[in-house]
Amino acid sequence: MPEGPSVRKFHHLVTPFVGQQVVKTGGSSKKLNPADFQSLWLQDTQVHGKKLFLRFDSDEEIELPGSRSPPEPLQKRKKEARDQKQVLGPKCRKISDTSLRSPECPVPSGDSSGSCVGGDAPANSAEKWLQLSFGMFGSIWVNEFSRAKKANKRGDWRDPIPRLVLHFGGGGFLAFYNCQMSWGSCPVVTPTSDILSEHFHRGQALEALGQAQPVCYTLLDQRHFSGLGNIIKNEVLFRAGIHPLSLGSTLSPPRLEALLDQVLDFSACWLQGKLQSQPQHTQIYQKESCPAGHRVQKEALGPAGGLKRLTWWCPQCQPQEPSEESLSDAPIKLQTPSPSPHTSAL
Incomplete structure (x- = not known):
């Protein structure tokens, strides 16, 4: 499944088309009619975790010049796209997140993950947002088709x-593969849980990690680590030396x-590699041995009644931590005091 860095790359690919009109459509979608996009204007794009949001407006909703400020020039959008390729700081931690959300869509204080009010047709509001989820193999191609x-x-x-x-009117095109699409209203997101957002809240994340449940379950919980997927989960646990x-x-x-x-660190470096078309090298994910040469163990792990994901770990580099029960049940050893040399034997 495309994780946060991949979806950010898709967002980077779509951004140059903002401000352009759709002049021709196609595709095999049955849930959405591709012809409904004809003549719409792509006005904005946002990303949160594993979801991408595209805003479309019709001709009637783009007011005449003088009534309000026109849509942002395409050149400005291209500049924002180039800014995303800025050189990252130490350990690749500094990332660009200027287009996480639009000013007219305030982020609530609640704990809702990225979501829209879904539907099969454009919502009856001034804003029509297309929500895209990429499943296991979803992707976006620009000016070429997948072969x-x-x-x-x-x-x-x-x-x-x-x-x-x-x-689009500018001459290019976007092709969307294996993704789930639905119309909705303005996206409601929580950037404090997005691992690639500059608004990510470290304290909330640490509180979630400290729960009395396996850390491999918590890491995949999109309420706390939006954008984190199975590859990131496996890699960060190995690099931190922690058993899943x-x-x-x-x-x-x-x-x-x-x-x-x-x-x-891993997420930001992966994003940098994506933007520079560099492959991501994993140390434990889908490996038979770890970098130290130890044999890797593999098992599907997940909460009871929930989704179980294949997990790779090295039993030697990531030793099992004692559980709270074993710590509490451990016998207490009492030291018997040695007899005093001045005590006479009876």
């Missing part, structure tokens, strides 16, 4: 069919701090 990399089960080399294709099933409540504050540092 088959291998034959299918029938032996055919058929190219993937895009769900939606939008051609270690209870957060048994880990010391310095170890929780170190784990959170790994989350932010």
Whole structure:
């Protein structure tokens, strides 16, 4: 599943098309009619965690010059896109997040994750936002189509069919593959939980990590770590030397701090690599041995009744922490005082 860095890359690809009108459509989507996008203007794009939001307006909703400020010039949007490629600071931690949300969509103080009021048709409001979730294999292609990399089960080399294709007045086009799309109103997000947002709240994240449950469950909870997926989970636990099933409540504050540092560092470096078209090299994910040469263990882990995800870890580099029960049930050893040399034997 595309994780936060990948969705930020999609956002980076879409941004140059903001301010342009859709002049031709296509695609195989049954839930949304591609023809409904004809003549709409792409006015804004936002990203939160694993979700991308695109705002479209019709001709009638773009008022005549003089009635209000016109849409931001395309050149300014291109500049914002270039700004996202700025050189990152030490450990790749500094990232650009200038277009996380639009000014007219205030972020509530509640704990809602990125969401829209979904639907099959544009909402009856001044703003029409398309929410995109990318599932396991979703992607966005710019000015080219995805090609088959291998034959299918029938032996055919058929190219993937895009769900939606939008051609713009500027001459380029966007092709959306294997993504879930729905119309909604202004996106409601919580940037304090987005691992790639400059508004990410470290204190809230540490509080979540300290819960009495396995840390590998907490890391995948999008309420606390929006944008964090299975690859990031495996890599940061290995780099922090923490067993996936270690209870957060048994880990010391310095170890929780170190784990959170790994989350932010790895995610930011992965995003930098995405923007520079560099592959991400993993140390434990889908590996048979760790960098030290130890044999890696693999198992599907997840909460009872919840989704279980394949997890890789090194039993030697990530030793199992004692549980709270084992600590409380450990026998207390009492030292018998030695007899005083001045005590006479009876």
